[in-house]
Amino acid sequence: MSSRPISSRFIASQIIEQVIEKKITLSIALHNNESFKNAGKDKALIQEICYGTSRWYLQLEHILNQLLEKSIKKKDSRLKYLMIIGLYQLLYMRIPSHAVVSETVETCKNINMGWAKGLVNAILRRYIRESDKLDPLLGDNEAAQTSHPHWLIEQLKQDWPDEWQKILDANNQRPPMYLRVNQQHHARDSYLLKLKEVEIEATATPYSKQGLLLKQATDVEQLPGFNAGEVSVQELAAQLAAGLLDLKSGQNVLDACAAPGGKSAHILETQTDINSLTVVEKDPRRAEKLSETLNRLNLDAIMKVSDINELDSWWDKENFDRILLDAPCSATGVIRRHPDIKLLRSAKDVNAICELQKTLLNTLWRTLKSNGLLLYVTCSILKQENSDVIKEFINNNNDCMLKPINAQWGIDTGYGRQILTGQDNMDGFFYACLEKKC
Known part of the structure; x- marks a missing residue:
């Protein structure tokens, strides 16, 4: 292993590899990864890459397969995951493409695959050149287009023939963050005022008298009274x-x-x-x-x-x-x-x-x-x-x-x-x- 500091992309590729190869849930894979725990300011980036790559994995894998001239050998599978997270960053993150390519290529050293730097560079640059041809790359593959497995798409079509497309679209969105105000401490309106004091924007929800919807997701440590039991995170x-x-x-x-x-x-x-x-x-x-x-x-x-x-x-x-x-x-x-x-x-x-x-x-x-x-x-x-x-x-x-x-x-x-x-x-x-x- 190179003495080069472990990159955030390497950690993310490790975690995705665990999910795909070992069938470990993403939350457990993150929790079990010591490098992620010690990543400091890079933890947010790693988490974003991991969740985003999981969300779009079936699409990203399909695109990669179209870009490759021949399949990656099983023993080199970690290289596949590195390129997939590189593609995720190019497609869905606001990171300059040159930075994505450079960091991904350099990460080859972390995975003991310095020999693959040329391949990774070529694949990512080819995608950049051909990004306007994304739809043709996806073809008629519904699983790749929606990034959902075929079995689930077919089941949703059967169960909800008028709603299945909306469901697939919703599944690929970032989830909102809801709170439940502990009514033993506060009425909902009074807790809204506490949030306003710390410049956290929220609105009252329908259907639940204790519910609040945050305008932006917030670390629980920033929520007034969280550790004192005044509020909890709970989906509506x-x-x-x-x-x-x-x-x-x-x-x-x-x-x-x-x-x-x-x-x-x-x-x-x-x-x-x-x-x-x-x-x-x-x-x-x-x-x-x-x-x-x-x-x-x-x-x-x-x-x-x-x-x-x-x-x-x-x-x-x-x-x-x-x-x-x-x-x-x-x-x-x-x-x-x-x-x-x-x-x-x-x-x-x-x-x-x-x-x-x-x-x-x-x-x-x-x-x-x-x-x-x-x-x-x-x-x-x-x-x-x-x-x-x-x-x-x-x-x-x-x-x-x-x-x-x-x-x-x-x-x-x-x-x-x-x-x-x-x-x-x-x-x-x-x-x-x-x-x-x-």
Whole structure:
């Protein structure tokens, strides 16, 4: 390895390589990369390159393949990722093209491929010369044009024939940053004034009385009172859950699959006189994040680090008045926040996830009181995980009744309410409220 300082482009190419080759999520790949952690002022640039490259990877890969005269050998795959992040910078970042070429070529030394400097230089310069021919390079390849996998495009066409193009466009946009004001500390308007004092622009949201939309994304450390629990970051569609639970004084509430804890916290902030909130999370690392969230907000819950389906490990046989099932899902509704989903998820994965969703519903139904409510939530926009799961569950359980959700947001599917990505500038979410009949 050269003694030349490790470049930000090298770190970014390492991270993208981990996502593609090892099937590691982008957030974990960033967290695990020591060079990224120690990158100082370059961290923002590396993160931008990684998220942007993930967002447009399928398009960038297609363009690179058109520019290359022959495929890159498997043993030289790191060179491929270096050129792809170079193309991302040329297409989507405001960095002078000569600087992109120079830095990318020099980074060949970091990856022990000094021999490839000429190739990298030629490929990037060829793209610059032929950038006005981008559309011909993409041809009729829908996956390359939209930077989405074929299976997902076809599924969205089937599920949402009038909306699929809007969804794909929304997925490729940068996501907005929403806040949830802790009403135990502030009314929303009073916190807006605090933001104004530090020159952070925000507007009140529809649908959530605690929601704020920031004009520009801001580091949480810059938010007044964040560490004191006065405010949290939470997407607007996710803020709808607490209200839909119809919480009442003295109730025992369960939040299943609760990490990272935003919805749990909102429940406790909204209804302070419930009898108890039990939060269950299977993954110890995610449970730790859940605990951190509640501690920052000075909120208390009964925490169980357990598998929901192993009832004896966490349930004391006392039934719940309200259950929030934020079910594991394909996360196809939050692709704009997690663009690596497009690279990591497959149609086969969705089939397996649906079976898990059905199992969780059946397990949790046993723990719900008569006349109790179970709120089924996903951040998916696929009917297979949403309306289809709920329809099957209702048909198989005579004591289950669908409670209508009367709202101005989303689409009534007949088995719940679906928000499609980008509608009212929200992420894609599905909600269904199930009541247990006597």
